[in-house]
Amino acid sequence: MKKHTVHFTLNGSPREYTVNANELLLNVIREQEKLTGTKYGCGIGECGACTVHVDGKPTLSCLALAVSVDGAEVVTIEGLAKRGELDPLQKSFLDHNAVQCGYCTPGMIMIGRNLLDENPEPTEEEVRTHMRGQLCRCTGYASITKAVMGAGKPAPEFKIPAE
Amino acid sequence: MFMNTNTRLVSPEFDYLQPKTLAEAFTMLADHGGSAKLLAGGTDLLVQMKMERQQPSHVISLSRVKELAGITEGDVLTIGATTSIRDVSRSGPVIAGYTALQEACNAYSTVSVMLMGTIGGNICNASPAADTAPALLVHDASAVLRSGKATRTVPLRDFFTGPGKTVIQPGEILTAVELPKPAKGTGSAFLKISRVVADISQVCVAVVLVRDGDTITDCRIALGSVGPTPMRMKQAVGALIGKRGTPEAFAAAADIVAKDITPITDVRATEKYRRHVSRIIARDALLTAWQRAAEGAAK
Numbered sequence: 001m002k003k004h005t006v007h008f009t010l011n012g013s014p015r016e017y018t019v020n021a022n023e024l025l026l027n028v029i030r031e032q033e034k035l036t037g038t039k040y041g042c043g044i045g046e047c048g049a050c051t052v053h054v055d056g057k058p059t060l061s062c063l064a065l066a067v068s069v070d071g072a073e074v075v076t077i078e079g080l081a082k083r084g085e086l087d088p089l090q091k092s093f094l095d096h097n098a099v100q101c102g103y104c105t106p107g108m109i110m111i112g113r114n115l116l117d118e119n120p121e122p123t124e125e126e127v128r129t130h131m132r133g134q135l136c137r138c139t140g141y142a143s144i145t146k147a148v149m150g151a152g153k154p155a156p157e158f159k160i161p162a163e
Numbered sequence: 164m165f166m167n168t169n170t171r172l173v174s175p176e177f178d179y180l181q182p183k184t185l186a187e188a189f190t191m192l193a194d195h196g197g198s199a200k201l202l203a204g205g206t207d208l209l210v211q212m213k214m215e216r217q218q219p220s221h222v223i224s225l226s227r228v229k230e231l232a233g234i235t236e237g238d239v240l241t242i243g244a245t246t247s248i249r250d251v252s253r254s255g256p257v258i259a260g261y262t263a264l265q266e267a268c269n270a271y272s273t274v275s276v277m278l279m280g281t282i283g284g285n286i287c288n289a290s291p292a293a294d295t296a297p298a299l300l301v302h303d304a305s306a307v308l309r310s311g312k313a314t315r316t317v318p319l320r321d322f323f324t325g326p327g328k329t330v331i332q333p334g335e336i337l338t339a340v341e342l343p344k345p346a347k348g349t350g351s352a353f354l355k356i357s358r359v360v361a362d363i364s365q366v367c368v369a370v371v372l373v374r375d376g377d378t379i380t381d382c383r384i385a386l387g388s389v390g391p392t393p394m395r396m397k398q399a400v401g402a403l404i405g406k407r408g409t410p411e412a413f414a415a416a417a418d419i420v421a422k423d424i425t426p427i428t429d430v431r432a433t434e435k436y437r438r439h440v441s442r443i444i445a446r447d448a449l450l451t452a453w454q455r456a457a458e459g460a461a462k
Binding site: 001002004020021022023024026027040042043044045046048051057058059060062063064065067068070111114129130131132133134 | 169170171172173174175176177178179181202205206209210212213222224226272273274275276278279359360361
């Protein structure tokens with residue numbers, strides 16, 4: 001198996017890697033770069049935990065060969081914050097308590113960011129349709145949906161639910 | 164099914180080739196023959212390789228072959244083989260004239276998989292459950308197969324030969340699918356039953372109806388996940404052409420569909436369930452397509 005030299009930018013910084021042909025983008029990100037925000041979930045394209053942006057498009061990094069992204073711009077969850085300022089969607093996830101165990105969160109935010117870039121004020125149905133490929137096994141979908149819909153808006157008041 | 168496999172890695176070893184032109188791809192395919200695999204979006208092939216069901220010596224990526232991507236309108240609508248499912252679903256000409264295909268693309272898996280997966284990959288993978296296959300069948304699509312020496316156009320109805328099997332010969336590449344212009348008075352629809360939207364279908368159905376007033380002048384019906392290949396329903400179509408488009412006629416045709424399909428019981432659904440819902444969604448798709456045909460514009 002031939003080794004390949006690949007160049008791509010990762011979160012804005014140019015990188016060079018020597019990889020085997022069968023190396024996955026996910027494993028370059030997690031193991032070579034130690035950027036562990038991007039998660040390995042199912043490995044077969046059903047859970048969305050490994051979602052990153054390649055040239056602006058949500059991509060499942062567990063089903064992308066590292067050689068195939070040569071020349072691309074790759075952004076992971078670690079690359080969303082700008083100059084120490086969280087992305088509005090990351091803030092909204094905090095404001096809406098949309099994180100429970102947190103495993104699905106990076107993938108949720110990467111696909112949610114893509115939706116908001118295309119459609120800044122999505123309806124609940126649009127959010128659920130666009131994010132149907134992201135599994136949350138804590139089943140926190142209601143707060144996650146609200147977080148995406150509320151991104152960029154003032155934080156909600158915290159209320160104790162009525163009995 | 165996935166328990167004994169580590170899906171964190173692609174364990175088979177292979178050489179990776181990335182042609183920039185179709186001519187280069189044909190040369191690579193000729194050099195490495197039957198042990199090479201073409202890679203498009205990777206959402207099927209890489210999963211198969213993780214499972215070690217596919218262990219090609221060479222993987223030839225088509226993602227940089229520009230002539231394979233994009234949609235062009237001419238005498239026919241030509242959809243390049245590596246056009247993503249997402250791009251097909253958002254294409255103006257598809258939205259304007261090929262509703263069943265657009266609905267099939269929108270029902271396809273998840274947004275990330277729609278962005279990665281390609282229309283060519285979906286049909287070359289030849290899953291009996293492929294969402295786009297029944298829609299392409301009812302839109303009377305053809306597959307354009309090219310080799311280094313020749314080009315042939317195969318009607319999609321002759322393309323699938325079994326689960327995972329097609330008429331593609333060694334050295335050939337599917338370069339595009341071609342859809343003829345819809346006739347005046349056309350309406351179409353696609354419906355899918357699955358456990359959750361992102362899931363593979365338990366049954367899916369696509370319908371094209373052409374109407375002249377109250378008369379059905381042409382009709383095509385195709386189903387997925389109900390036999391070894393995506394299936395066209397000739398008997399049911401025969402019962403409709405030339406008849407008046409009434410709810411009774413559509414219900415009777417849907418009864419024939421439920422009889423003619425050859426579903427199996429598997430992990431997704433039982434044979435009995437598939438026959439039951441096939442009848443219902445075939446009828447609903449016929450009624451919807453009929454209504455759309457009345458709305459005037461060719462759809």
